[in-house]
Amino acid sequence: MSYPTSININGNRYDKSIDPRTLLVHFIREECGLTGTHIGCDTSNCGACTVLLDGNAVKSCTVLAVQANNHEITTVEGLANDDGSFTPVQEGFRQEHGLQCGYCTPGMLMAATALLDEIPNPSEQEIRENLEGNLCRCTGYEMIVRSVQWAAQNPDGIPVQIGESS
């Protein structure tokens, strides 16, 4: 059985006929080839698959793709501005070494983006609590906290082109 599903991801419409049990994260990764969104667990604990669904952070392993039918998704590929410049959250993670292996990073970026959308100047405690659903094994979190603080303090960011190396 297949089910026609249309999801707008990062401003592009994807029309696919899918097995109704398909998870949103598999729709994004396997059907649409947007592999920036990662999978780190199968119990909805790690948050590596976090995306924005109509602007709200959701774990895309816990949403069926058909539930997102006719909704709008933003993934990490859709974060940077049209000119390639980073958002303050992306730039903050770069400036404050908020990532090491980079695997949890897309989910962290999306969760942090949703957090700052809701609370533009969060306290350290608010940052930690709001990122509770995103596990990182590399950083010990302090530099992730600093990254989000950097983004809060620099809402205009620093325009850096993708691919520039320093």
Add this chain to the structure above:
Amino acid sequence: MSIVGTKVIRKEDPNLLTGRGQYVDDIQLTGMTHMAFVRSTEAHALIKGIDVSAALECEGVIGAWTAADLELPPLPEVPGLERPTLATDKVRFVGEAVAVIVAESKYAAADGTELVVVDYEPLEAVTNIEEATAEDAPLLFEELGSNTVAEVPSADDHQSVFDSAPHTEKIKLINNRCTAAPIETSACLADYGPAGLTIWASFQAPHHLRNRISAWLGIPQDQCRVITPDVGGGFGQKINFTPEFFLAPVLSKILNRPVKYSQTRSEAMTSMYHGRAQEQEVDIAFDNEGKIQALRVFASQDMGGYAIGTGMGMPVLTTAMSAGCYVIPNVSVAWRNVLTNTTPIAAYRGAGRPEATYLIERAMDHIAYKLEMDPTEVRRQNYIPKDDFPYATHSELAVYDSGNFEGALDELLEIMDYESIREEQVANQDMPEKPLIGVGFSSWLELAGFGPPGSLEGFGHLGSWESVQIRIQPDGSAIIYTGASPHGQGTVTTFAQIASEYLGIEYDKISVRHGDTATIPQGIGTMGSRQVAVGGEGVKNASIGIVQKAKSIAAHKLEANPEDIEVKDGSLFVKGSPSKSLSWAEVATFSFQRLELPEDMDPGSLDETILQEVPNFSFPSGAYACVIEIDKHTGDTRVRDIYLVDDCGTVINPLLAEGQVHGGVAQGIAQALYEEFSYDENGQPTTATFIDYLMPGAPDLPSYTSGRINTPNPNNSLGAKGIGESGSVGTPPAVINAVVDALRHLGVTHIDMPATPQKIWKILQGGTK
């Protein structure tokens, strides 16, 4: 200003921040299929039959195979103790691979595994060392006659010292079983075509994997290519051979299609090698001043269901490093490796050294309890003096290179207010609503920078050097190819910094390539805190070699002596006559043009390959202090502050060094307070998901307060020691010492890791330990 030692933002980040990283599961090949395993649900059982027929009927399933169908050799491991690639007649732990399915999609492959029926005849399981070494214990390998697969007794137990010592203590310690759990699980993709085999693998040592797979398959190494693209964390868990890396190529060849395997977390929790799982019996003898006179250690290493070389080496490292930062005149060590019906054991960040640090730092606090001394004073009584290096220990593996252990403690007491924490501790004890406070110390030392010749060979690697090749491009930019295989450490950045420093080429014009056996010189890989101390030294030496040749070219063109050429800011010029200069780009172009070169130089000479060796391990050290708060009513235990003084010798990039420490400290706190991989009496795992296995999140961990001292490593010219494992080595005893310190007034002298709220609540309810 020197770029070595400077905070530089990482080259790695832009791709990873935009979803343009490429991890194994991100790769899609034409005609690709998906592999999934049927895994044992029994800890110890005979396999009486496997029926795959229903799976073969499942839509999308291409094939299903058991050991009998494929007749594979065992995984390449310790002779006589090999692990079958797929279980044959018997399973030895829950999660062992029993059969394999290949299907058109991940979903179909998963469906197929559900339809395979395995007929098990359960056997009694042994789940810990005590059970496994009991006289009538069921045996994992009947033919071995014992579950103890290796045992090394001590040469001299120093009993006479214990007999005459003013004080002795016997301490039993359990170093809890943990799983490294990088957020990316194991993954591989094999494409075995007419031109040979390519494997993309989430792995820390691509050449190691390539060499073993080609030998295992019987194909020449030139036709076997391993690529480690972006790798989502490793922590030692990705230097071990598991069945997927061998089965994917076999099935790709059979099907003549690419085969991908993306492990689920539930599989990873039981099938990726675990770490720690060591029990220790420790005896100490000491005098009235707290000076330790003798140390006796017996380490029992749980091997899990199969013994592999890396796992067997864990107690070797523990017993080599058991004396820690201290002068101990009599040390006696013994160890054994014991099989149990649990997930096999291998390296996890620190690998044997956290276990050593834990035992000696717990022992120091036991001396303090007995003599009612301050824990810092006991340590001061015993430190190796800073002028006594190199320092030979009881172990020939451990000749400490340099250090200043008391200096690290002094610096630690500078960055914390010890006195006021002690005052608060006393005051809080009588105030019901205030938390109990404890402060714990750890003066730690580890063995890193693997290693001197023979060291990694002992763990099955080809060598202990690391490869670095630098090739100058015609425009004066440089590409570094290295056998180091980073997965988060920031090596692309640090190697470019070192090369920039010694080549005199801008940082922005240096790229670092790694993780492809087809293009990188034979390398070893990333493990054992070795990249900067070994590979980084290679980058420096290769850079110096290239600059020598570049100077000859410049001298030839500028009609000067090579000794008079200097390199600075991207140009080469005659000393004292800066107007007589060539840009690096000009020299680089000339280096490819026969007519521009001196007679004794061939085109393409600005290309240097080094297999960098080091004469000794390095010995990073430091002093940590942890401040614990315990809720008197609930037992809720939190690290309020942690103070970290590291000595890793020369720091290449302070931002990245700090990040390495933070991550290791987080894993150390996690081991001490949260994480334990446990089993019930039948060998069924009870913490096999992230719901039960308590990997900490952001609210569970503190901010970190850092200090630093620097005693350069005398065994490499950079002076670097390594930093990757420091935090996970030094932290657990600091945390446990703090927890016990908070509960000392209740008579507590020990609490096993992890110090869970439940254990502490029971103590607070009146039980003492």
